[in-house]
Amino acid sequence: MDTAADYTDESIAAFLTAVADMLDTCADRGTQGRWQVSQSPRTFITNESGGVICGAVQKSNARLILAASPAGPRATAALLRAxxxxxxxxxxxPARDAALTLAMHLNTQMMLKADSRLQAAQGAAS
Structure with a gap:
């Protein structure tokens, strides 16, 4: 099930909201400053004051997803919520379908586990 037609409209809205809430939580844990990816076996993004943003992340995606500040996750959360x-x-x-694709990517890459909110649609389309 990879397309919006596979899920109910209500569950897509719940999923987008859940991912947005989780991204806001990540941004809330972040602080402005210079962030770097640690080189430990479980990768974290930290800043010079010792702050950690969003806990463990996959090293290959850390820079791409979280970049240099909490501004990225917060803007993405606002978009998904809207x-x-x-x-x-x-x-x-079309915007909803694109947002679902983005949220599915973030859910997978950031290991958010928000996809449990998605419910299969009855029939071929929602």
Whole structure:
């Protein structure tokens, strides 16, 4: 099940909101400053004051996902939340589908485990 048509509209909205909430939590744990990826067996992103953002992350994705500050996760969370709150129409469906793709990627790469909120749609389309 890889497309939006495979899931109910309500569960997609719940999933997008859950990923947004988790990204906000990551951003809340972050502080401005210079961030670096640790070289320990379990990779963390830390700053010079010892702050840790979002706990353990995969080393190969740490720089890509979290970049240099909490601004990226916070902006992404706002985008996902805005899409989740829109009524599903023919005009909003492409943005919703793109947001779902982004959220699925983040869910996998950041090991958020938010996909449990997705429910299969009845029939071929939602």
């Amino acid at each position: 899409v989740a709150e829109q009524p599903v129409t023919d005009q909003s469906r």
